Structure formats: C-alpha cells, structure tokens
Amino acid sequence: MQSFDFYNPTHISFGEGKIAELDKLVPQDAKVLVLFGGNSARSTGTLDEVKTALKQREVVEFGGIEANPTYETLMQAVDVIKQQNIDFLLAVGGGSVIDGTKFVAAAALFEGEPWDILLNWGANVTQAMPFGSVLTLPATGSEMNSGSVITRKELKAKLAFMSDHVFPRFSVLDPSKTFTLPERQVANGVVDAFVHITEQYLTFPVNAPVQDRFAEGLLQTLVELGPKALSEPQDYDVRANLMWVATMALNGLIGKGVPHDWATHMIGHEITALYDVDHARTLAMILPGLLDVRRQGKQEKLLQYASRVWGITQGSDDEIIDQVIEKTRQFFEQMGIQTRLSDYGLDNSSIDTIVAQLEAHGMTALGEKQDVDLAMSRKILERNL
Numbered sequence: 001m002q003s004f005d006f007y008n009p010t011h012i013s014f015g016e017g018k019i020a021e022l023d024k025l026v027p028q029d030a031k032v033l034v035l036f037g038g039n040s041a042r043s044t045g046t047l048d049e050v051k052t053a054l055k056q057r058e059v060v061e062f063g064g065i066e067a068n069p070t071y072e073t074l075m076q077a078v079d080v081i082k083q084q085n086i087d088f089l090l091a092v093g094g095g096s097v098i099d100g101t102k103f104v105a106a107a108a109l110f111e112g113e114p115w116d117i118l119l120n121w122g123a124n125v126t127q128a129m130p131f132g133s134v135l136t137l138p139a140t141g142s143e144m145n146s147g148s149v150i151t152r153k154e155l156k157a158k159l160a161f162m163s164d165h166v167f168p169r170f171s172v173l174d175p176s177k178t179f180t181l182p183e184r185q186v187a188n189g190v191v192d193a194f195v196h197i198t199e200q201y202l203t204f205p206v207n208a209p210v211q212d213r214f215a216e217g218l219l220q221t222l223v224e225l226g227p228k229a230l231s232e233p234q235d236y237d238v239r240a241n242l243m244w245v246a247t248m249a250l251n252g253l254i255g256k257g258v259p260h261d262w263a264t265h266m267i268g269h270e271i272t273a274l275y276d277v278d279h280a281r282t283l284a285m286i287l288p289g290l291l292d293v294r295r296q297g298k299q300e301k302l303l304q305y306a307s308r309v310w311g312i313t314q315g316s317d318d319e320i321i322d323q324v325i326e327k328t329r330q331f332f333e334q335m336g337i338q339t340r341l342s343d344y345g346l347d348n349s350s351i352d353t354i355v356a357q358l359e360a361h362g363m364t365a366l367g368e369k370q371d372v373d374l375a376m377s378r379k380i381l382e383r384n385l
C-alpha cells in the first residue's frame with residue numbers, strides 16, 4: 001500500500017428531518033448567504049425548510065447557480081458577500097451548488113484573480129469562508145470532499161480545484177429530499193458515483209485489500225440499488241443507501257493509499273464544456289472504451305473486478321475482460337444512460353475538437369501511469385464512437 005495522510009473534517013448529519021439540525025450546526029450569530037440552483041430548492045419546499053431551521057439568523061438568498069456552475073455567476077455571489085458582510089455560506093442543492101459554494105468561499109478571500117485558483121488546481125488557496133451544505137442530489141461526493149469543478153463559459157473551460165480549506169464544515173443528508181429528483185438525475189447520480197469508484201479502484205494492485213473490498217462493496221451496492229431507485233422511486237431505504245454510497249465513493253476513504261486514474265473525468269469535463277452533456281453521461285460514454293484501450297495496464301484489477309463485482313470467471317483473461325466491459329456498459333444503459341458518442345450527436349470532427357481542448361488545458365499525461373497522452377485519448381474516444 002502507498003503511504004498517505006487522511007484528513008476529513010466534514011460533520012455529516014444523516015436522516016429524515018435532519019434539516020432542523022441546522023440550528024445547531026450554523027453559528028447563532030451568523031449572517032448567512034444561502035446559495036441554491038435554478039428552481040428545485042424553492043419548488044420542493046427545501047429552501048423554506050432551511051430558512052425555518054435557521055430561525056432568527058439574518059439570511060440573504062443567492063439563486064441561479066447552474067448545473068455545471070459557472071465562474072461568471074459565482075463571481076456575482078462574491079460581490080453579494082462583500083456588499084452585505086456575509087460571514088457564513090450554506091449550499092442547498094446538488095454537486096453544482098456545493099462546488100459553486102466552495103469556489104465562492106475561496107474566491108471571496110482570494111487576493112488576485114480568482115480564476116487563478118482553477119489554473120493552479122487550488123494550490124494557491126490559503127483560506128476560505130466557512131460553509132455547510134444541504135444535499136439534495138446524491139452523486140458527486142462534494143458534500144464530504146475538498147474538490148470543486150467550475151466552468152468558465154467564455155473560455156469553454158471546465159476545470160477542477162482541490163483544497164483542504166474547502167471541505168464543508170457540515171453536510172445535512174436527508175434521503176427524503178431526493179424523492180423529487182427526475183429519473184434522469186437519479187440515473188446520473190448512480191453512474192457518477194460508480195465511475196468515482198472505478199477511477200480509484202480499476203488501476204493496478206498495490207496490496208490494499210481494505211480499499212479494494214470497500215470499493216467492491218460500494219460497486220455491488222450500486223449495481224443492486226441503482227435499478228431499484230428507478231423502479232421503486234418512493235423507497236426510502238433505497239434512497240438512503242444510494243445517498244451514503246455516493247458520499248463514500250468520493251470522500252477520500254477508498255482512494256487513500258492506492259493509485260488513481262481520473263482520465264475518464266478529465267476527458268468527460270471537456271465534453272461537458274464543449275457540448276453541454278450532463279457530467280455523468282460523459283463518463284458513461286468514455287469509461288467502456290477507456291477500459292478496452294487500457295486493458296493491458298489494468299488487467300489484474302479488471303479480472304478482480306470481473307470476478308468479485310460481477311461473478312465473471314469463465315473464459316480466457318481477454319474474454320473475461322470483454323465480458324466485464326460489456327456488463328459495465330449494459331449497467332449504464334440499464335440506468336437509461338447511453339454509452340456511445342454518436343448517441344449524443346458527436347462524431348469524428350467532435351473528437352478533433354475534444355482532443356484540441358485536452359491539449360489546451362494541459363491534459364496530456366492522464367491516468368494512473370500518466371500514459372494517457374493525446375493519441376491515447378483520441379483512441380479511447382474513437383473506441384466509443
């Protein structure tokens with residue numbers, strides 16, 4: 001196993017009715033900026049529930065954070081913070097609102113042009129405002145991690161940053177708040193969490209059985225519960241377990257001491273920035289082709305994945321790997337998510353554009369062995385056309 005530090009300070013308050021705990025979690029004398037997305041927080045009643053739980057505290061609202069949050073909108077929130085002397089932020093929404101709030105928290109105290117935070121992967125963040133979150137969409141793990149992904153529309157750039165300063169102080173996870181999600185977002189959440197796990201598990205063995213078994217258990221839970229979340233949309237236990245899987249998939253635990261890939265995410269981010277395809281859908285259209293192209297380097301873990309997660313043991317190594325890639329593809333399709341670039345109207349000329357953007361953003365040595373260069377990214381995209 002590789003050496004590591006594990007730090008995760010986020011307090012999780014999990015269960016139905018837990019929004020009421022905000023009164024204990026948010027400082028009594030805070031002036032709170034509540035950040036949310038388009039309309040769902042308001043129309044589902046969650047925003048009102050949050051405001052009721054905040055009781056006497058002074059509250060200012062900032063709505064309109066887009067799916068794939070933009071620098072342009074978030075900088076307006078930074079202005080509100082400065083004008084209104086806000087001292088605590090509360091994100092109410094999915095990964096986009098939480099990621100956006102992380103950026104705002106860091107940008108409000110940043111000296112210089114905040115886009116530099118993204119250009120430096122967050123290494124230049126030395127402080128951030130305190131914030132918490134109320135999660136309404138299980139998918140990204142943003143509620144318990146220190147990562148954030150921000151889009152700058154004018155540059156067609158979608159870049160990530162990480163900093164220990166932007167861990168949420170707390171996150172409230174009430175599974176009943178996910179009953180209002182459209183099917184499309186439930187499916188996106190399952191696939192996003194699935195690919196977070198594979199990015200940290202499907203690499204090469206380093207004798208880390210704890211991390212492997214955690215990852216396999218989380219993958220099996222998604223395979224079992226993902227389709228149930230679609231067929232039994234009002235089942236609280238299904239929603240509760242999915243919510244916890246998605247958090248555990250990217251809160252650091254399974255990824256400590258093991259190599260990481262993340263090539264699927266980096267290529268996917270370019271596709272969202274260029275063609276506005278949902279984040280999870282970009283992952284579903286990259287991962288099967290990536291596993292195929294990189295089957296040699298990933299062979300041992302692919303065979304382990306096939307046997308332990310899917311029970312596939314018959315055939316030559318290559319046949320087993322073929323079968324497990326197909327199973328993975330079928331699982332995404334079963335969730336209602338198509339897995340080919342052409343399903344989304346992309347073609348060979350789109351591949352040229354995606355590869356050019358990867359180059360422009362320095363994404364030229366991706367993967368657990370940094371061997372995914374532009375030529376390999378092109379091959380991966382072509383394999384999934």
Ligand code: NZQ
Pocket residue numbers: 036037038039040041044065066067068069093094095096097099136137138139140141142145147148149177178179180181182185188189192250265279
């Ligand atoms: O905008 P509103 O009206 O609120 O609607 C949202 C949004 O349109 C809706 N929604 C959320 N909760 C709802 C609801 N609708 C009904 N009922 C509810 N309870 O869902 C839509 C999608 O929301 P969004 O927050 O964009 O989805 P998600 O949580 O999948 O977040 C995606 C973003 O997270 C980034 C992605 O790149 C993308 O920008 N990621 C962040 C990561 C991280 N911080 O670690 C890792 C991820 O892999 C990912 O890259």
